[in-house]
Amino acid sequence: MWYIYRSRMIPNGRTGGTEAGMTAVLQVGDKMPIFELPTMEGQAVGLEDFAGKRFIIFMWASW
Amino acid sequence: MAIDFQGSVKATAFVAHAHATYANVVDSANLFGDLFGFQAIPNAVFVDETGIIRYMKFGGFDIRMPADKVLAEGFAGSPNLEDLAAQSERGYAFEDEEARRLYRDGLERFKSGDLKSALTLWRSSVSLVPNNWIVRKQIWALENPEKFYSGEVDFDWQKVQIAAGR
Numbered sequence: 054m055w056y057i058y059r060s061r062m063i064p065n066g067r068t069g070g071t072e073a074g075m076t077a078v079l080q081v082g083d084k085m086p087i088f089e090l091p092t093m094e095g096q097a098v099g100l101e102d103f104a105g106k107r108f109i110i111f112m113w114a115s116w
Numbered sequence: 117m118a119i120d121f122q123g124s125v126k127a128t129a130f131v132a133h134a135h136a137t138y139a140n141v142v143d144s145a146n147l148f149g150d151l152f153g154f155q156a157i158p159n160a161v162f163v164d165e166t167g168i169i170r171y172m173k174f175g176g177f178d179i180r181m182p183a184d185k186v187l188a189e190g191f192a193g194s195p196n197l198e199d200l201a202a203q204s205e206r207g208y209a210f211e212d213e214e215a216r217r218l219y220r221d222g223l224e225r226f227k228s229g230d231l232k233s234a235l236t237l238w239r240s241s242v243s244l245v246p247n248n249w250i251v252r253k254q255i256w257a258l259e260n261p262e263k264f265y266s267g268e269v270d271f272d273w274q275k276v277q278i279a280a281g282r
Binding site: 078079080081082083084085086088090091092093095098100102103105106107108109110111112113114115116 | 117118128129130131142147152153154159160162165169170188200204253254257265269
């Protein structure tokens, strides 16, 4: 599996989650959880690549 | 970040067309859909240097629009980020848990190659939340690729689908 998601690392106790329930979603003020996703070329990019920097996640789709 | 369960195969051409110079990733497993719970795109999430989420907008974020551009530039340069939270827009939040479960189950079926079951589950999800464009439009793209991937995206065709309740 190419992505890492650790819901327990969200410090305010939200569980968000991909496996065990989907009741809580991230809100403004929450800590961004650790994530890692592949680029178009298959290289991994994750939260650690933006450590100490402000960044914007822009979400779009081909459809 | 491309929200594309078909993966980079479909998204790559759009990145090239945009001449994007920033990191472009693909979320084919709906990781961010689960984390944030949205039912429309384009979205933006602003994260500060300490990793705290300062702003989010679900549906309709467009950096070409003056209001969104001002927000983004302000985020990049402002020492005070407190005012951003009040401007967040979560109007397209995906809050129906059963619909989310059906979408996720469909995604797992799709990944395993069971397209028929995936489409059935996704349609059930859309029946619960008709305005979930994340699910609905991916069904369209899968069943009608010529309307999405043969030159320009056919938005007139999409309007017809919406009017017909598909």
